[in-house]
Amino acid sequence: MTQPILSVQNLTMHYATRKGDVSAVDDVSFDVMQGDALGLVGESGCGKSSIANCLLRLLPENARILQGAVRLDGANLTTLPEDQMRAYRWKRIAMVFQAAMNTLDPVYRVGDQIIEALHTHIETMTNAEARERVAELFKIVGLDPALMDRYPHEYSGGMRQRAVIAMALSCNPDVIIADEPTTALDVIVQDKLLREMCNIQKTLGMGMIYISHDIAVIAEVSNRMGVMYAGRLVELADTADIFARPQHPYTYALMSAFPSITGPKRELTTLPGEPPDLLNPPPGCRFHPRCPRATSVCARDVPAFKAMDARHSVACWHPVEG
Amino acid sequence: MLKYIAIRVAQIIFTFFVFLTLIFFLLNAQPGSSLIDQFTDPNMTAEMRQAIAKSFGLDKPLHEQYLIYLGNFLTGNLGVSFSNYPRPVIEIIFERAPRTLILFLSSTTLAFTIGFTMGKILAWRRGKVTEYVATIGGVTLYTIFLPWFGLMMIWFFAFILGWFPLGKFLDPVLWRGAPFNSDVIFGQMLTTASAVVVALFIVYFISRRLDPIRRQPTQIGGALVIGAAVLAVWIPHPAARYALDILHHLILPIATLATVSFAGSMLLTRNSMLETLREDFVMAARAKGLPDNVVRDKHAARNAMLPVVTAFVFGLALAIDGGVVTETIFSWPGMGQTLLQAVSRKDIPLAIGGLIFGGSLALTAHLIADILYAYLDPRIRYS
Incomplete structure (x- = not known):
C-alpha cells in the first residue's frame, strides 16, 4: 500500500466556552490515500465541520487543538507556524465550503477571486497565464469561460457552486475538502454536481474528504466512509462494506433510518433520544445512552477504535455481527 | 451606469430648484425690509428709502422678484451683497467657498481615513484593551462640545505651545505688501492638491492591471514621481513662503475637526466590520492562504466600507453647518462665517448665496455617494 497523502492521527479539539469546554472532536484518526474519496457522515454538530476546519486550521479563537496531528508530506499541520501554514492552505488542501453560495466575495469578479488564489501561491504567474488557467478551470467544472468577468450576484446558485469548485481546484491541491457543498441547491442540480465532482476528482486523482449529514450523498460520492457520532469517529470502512455490513450500532441505526428504493419494503426505524451535550459528554462510549446493545462496560470505558479487518475499523464493545 | 447617473443628476437638479424656491421665500418671509435695515441714517426720508428699494427692484411683488431672481440665477448672477455693497454675491462665494471646501474636505477625509483604519483594526483584534481605550476615547471626542474643544486646542497648541497661529486664514504681517494675491496662491495650492489626488488614483488604477510582481514597484515609483513633481513646482515657486503660511494656518482647524469627527467612522467601521468578519467569504479568503492583512483589507474591510462611505459623504454635506461654528472659533473667513454674518445683518442676497452653497454641497455629496x-x-451597479 502506498503512503497516505493526508493522515489525521488522534485529533482532539475543544471549544472553550463560558460554560466549559465543548469536546467537539475527540481522538479522531483516518488516512486519505491518493484518489480516495472519504465520506464523513454524522448528525449536525457531531464535529464533521470542526475536523475540516482543523485540517486547514481555520478555527475560531476559542478552539484548542489539544492533541493529535494532521500529517501532510511529513509536516504536522497542527503545530506549523501560521505563516508556513498559509502555504499549505489551498495549495495543498483546498476546501469547498458549506455555504458555498456565500464563499465568493460579492465585490470582486469571480475570475479575479480565483486569480487572487493563483497569484498568492504562484507569485511569478502573470495575469495572462492566470486568466488562461481560470478559463481552463471553468471548462473543467462546466462553466463558460466568458463568465469569469462577471460578479457573483450575476451567477445562479449552481453556477456559483461550480465557480467555487473551480476555485478549489485552481492550485491543484492534494486534497479537497467538500463540506456539504450542495446542501443549498435543489436535488437535481445537487445530483448533477455531485456526479461531476466525482468525475473531476477521479480524473485529477486528488484526494477528497466529503462531509455530509446525508448518507445517500456519501454513498454516491465516496469509496471510503467514516461515521461520526458526538465528536468521535465510530466506524471507518469502504463505503460498500459499511452499507453491506454496518458494525457499529449507530451506523446500523443510520442505515435503518434510510429508505431503500430497490430493497424490500420495511418499516423505517428511528433512533430514540438526542445526541449528547458535548459540554458534558457521557462517559465511556458516547453513544451508550441511546444504544440498544449497551451494557455496563459501555458506560464505563471508551471503546478502542479497532480494526475488524484490514479496511474496516469500528469503536464499539458490542459490534453488530455482519 | 451612465443612465443611472443621468437620472440621479436630473433628480438632483430638480431638488435643487425646489430648495432654491424654498429658501428664497423663507428668507423673504422675515418681517421688516432687509434692504432698508442696511441704511440706518435717521436723516433719510421715506422717499429716499423708496427710491433705493425701487432701484433694487424690491418694490415689485415677491413672486415677480422670484422670477427675476431665477432668471438672474440661470445667468450666474446672484445679486449684490447688501452688507458688502457693491460686491456681487457670486464673487464673495468664489472667494470664500474654496477656503471652506478645503477645510472640510481635508478634515473629513482625514477623519475618515483615521476612523476607517482604526475601526478595522479594532474589529480585527476584538476584545483587546486597545479596543476599550479607543472606543471610549472616540466616543468622548465624538460627543464633545466642539466650540469648547476648539478653544482648548487653540489655547494649548497656539497659545501655550505657540506651534500654530491663533486663527485666521493668513498672517497679515507677512502678507502686507506681498506681491501676490492670497486667493490666487490658494487657488494654485488647491490645483496642486487636486492634481496629486488625481495622479495618485491614476497610478493606483494602472498598477492594479499589472502583473502582481510589478504592482508594488509601480505604486511606489508613481508616488515618488508625484511627490518629486510637487516639490519641483513649489520649491522654486516665488510664493512658496506665502503658501506655507496658509498651510500653517490650516493645520489646527483641520486637526481639530478631524479629532472630533473620526470616531463616527471608527465606530461605524468597527460594527460593520464585525458583521462582515462573520461572512463566509472572509473564511474562504483565509482558506485560500491569503496573508492576514489581505484578508482584512481587501475582503473584510472592503465590504465593511460600504455603509461607512455613505455616512462619510453625508457628513460632508453637513460640513456647512459645522462650518458656522468652526469658522467662527478659528476666525476662518469661509462660507460658514459669511453665512452667519449675512443672516445677522439681514443681507438676504448673500444669505441665499450661502445657503445655495450649502445646498449644492449637500446635493453634490448625495450624488457622489x-x-x-x-x-x-x-450589486447596485447593474440593478
Whole structure:
C-alpha cells in the first residue's frame, strides 16, 4: 500500500466556552490515500465541520487543538507556524465550503477571486497565464469561460457552486475538502454536481474528504466512509462494506433510518433520544445512552477504535455481527 | 451606469430648484425690509428709502422678484451683497467657498481615513484593551462640545505651545505688501492638491492591471514621481513662503475637526466590520492562504466600507453647518462665517448665496455617494 497523502492521527479539539469546554472532536484518526474519496457522515454538530476546519486550521479563537496531528508530506499541520501554514492552505488542501453560495466575495469578479488564489501561491504567474488557467478551470467544472468577468450576484446558485469548485481546484491541491457543498441547491442540480465532482476528482486523482449529514450523498460520492457520532469517529470502512455490513450500532441505526428504493419494503426505524451535550459528554462510549446493545462496560470505558479487518475499523464493545 | 447617473443628476437638479424656491421665500418671509435695515441714517426720508428699494427692484411683488431672481440665477448672477455693497454675491462665494471646501474636505477625509483604519483594526483584534481605550476615547471626542474643544486646542497648541497661529486664514504681517494675491496662491495650492489626488488614483488604477510582481514597484515609483513633481513646482515657486503660511494656518482647524469627527467612522467601521468578519467569504479568503492583512483589507474591510462611505459623504454635506461654528472659533473667513454674518445683518442676497452653497454641497455629496456606492458595490451597479 502506498503512503497516505493526508493522515489525521488522534485529533482532539475543544471549544472553550463560558460554560466549559465543548469536546467537539475527540481522538479522531483516518488516512486519505491518493484518489480516495472519504465520506464523513454524522448528525449536525457531531464535529464533521470542526475536523475540516482543523485540517486547514481555520478555527475560531476559542478552539484548542489539544492533541493529535494532521500529517501532510511529513509536516504536522497542527503545530506549523501560521505563516508556513498559509502555504499549505489551498495549495495543498483546498476546501469547498458549506455555504458555498456565500464563499465568493460579492465585490470582486469571480475570475479575479480565483486569480487572487493563483497569484498568492504562484507569485511569478502573470495575469495572462492566470486568466488562461481560470478559463481552463471553468471548462473543467462546466462553466463558460466568458463568465469569469462577471460578479457573483450575476451567477445562479449552481453556477456559483461550480465557480467555487473551480476555485478549489485552481492550485491543484492534494486534497479537497467538500463540506456539504450542495446542501443549498435543489436535488437535481445537487445530483448533477455531485456526479461531476466525482468525475473531476477521479480524473485529477486528488484526494477528497466529503462531509455530509446525508448518507445517500456519501454513498454516491465516496469509496471510503467514516461515521461520526458526538465528536468521535465510530466506524471507518469502504463505503460498500459499511452499507453491506454496518458494525457499529449507530451506523446500523443510520442505515435503518434510510429508505431503500430497490430493497424490500420495511418499516423505517428511528433512533430514540438526542445526541449528547458535548459540554458534558457521557462517559465511556458516547453513544451508550441511546444504544440498544449497551451494557455496563459501555458506560464505563471508551471503546478502542479497532480494526475488524484490514479496511474496516469500528469503536464499539458490542459490534453488530455482519 | 451612465443612465443611472443621468437620472440621479436630473433628480438632483430638480431638488435643487425646489430648495432654491424654498429658501428664497423663507428668507423673504422675515418681517421688516432687509434692504432698508442696511441704511440706518435717521436723516433719510421715506422717499429716499423708496427710491433705493425701487432701484433694487424690491418694490415689485415677491413672486415677480422670484422670477427675476431665477432668471438672474440661470445667468450666474446672484445679486449684490447688501452688507458688502457693491460686491456681487457670486464673487464673495468664489472667494470664500474654496477656503471652506478645503477645510472640510481635508478634515473629513482625514477623519475618515483615521476612523476607517482604526475601526478595522479594532474589529480585527476584538476584545483587546486597545479596543476599550479607543472606543471610549472616540466616543468622548465624538460627543464633545466642539466650540469648547476648539478653544482648548487653540489655547494649548497656539497659545501655550505657540506651534500654530491663533486663527485666521493668513498672517497679515507677512502678507502686507506681498506681491501676490492670497486667493490666487490658494487657488494654485488647491490645483496642486487636486492634481496629486488625481495622479495618485491614476497610478493606483494602472498598477492594479499589472502583473502582481510589478504592482508594488509601480505604486511606489508613481508616488515618488508625484511627490518629486510637487516639490519641483513649489520649491522654486516665488510664493512658496506665502503658501506655507496658509498651510500653517490650516493645520489646527483641520486637526481639530478631524479629532472630533473620526470616531463616527471608527465606530461605524468597527460594527460593520464585525458583521462582515462573520461572512463566509472572509473564511474562504483565509482558506485560500491569503496573508492576514489581505484578508482584512481587501475582503473584510472592503465590504465593511460600504455603509461607512455613505455616512462619510453625508457628513460632508453637513460640513456647512459645522462650518458656522468652526469658522467662527478659528476666525476662518469661509462660507460658514459669511453665512452667519449675512443672516445677522439681514443681507438676504448673500444669505441665499450661502445657503445655495450649502445646498449644492449637500446635493453634490448625495450624488457622489450614489456614484461611489455604485462603484464600490457591483450589486447596485447593474440593478
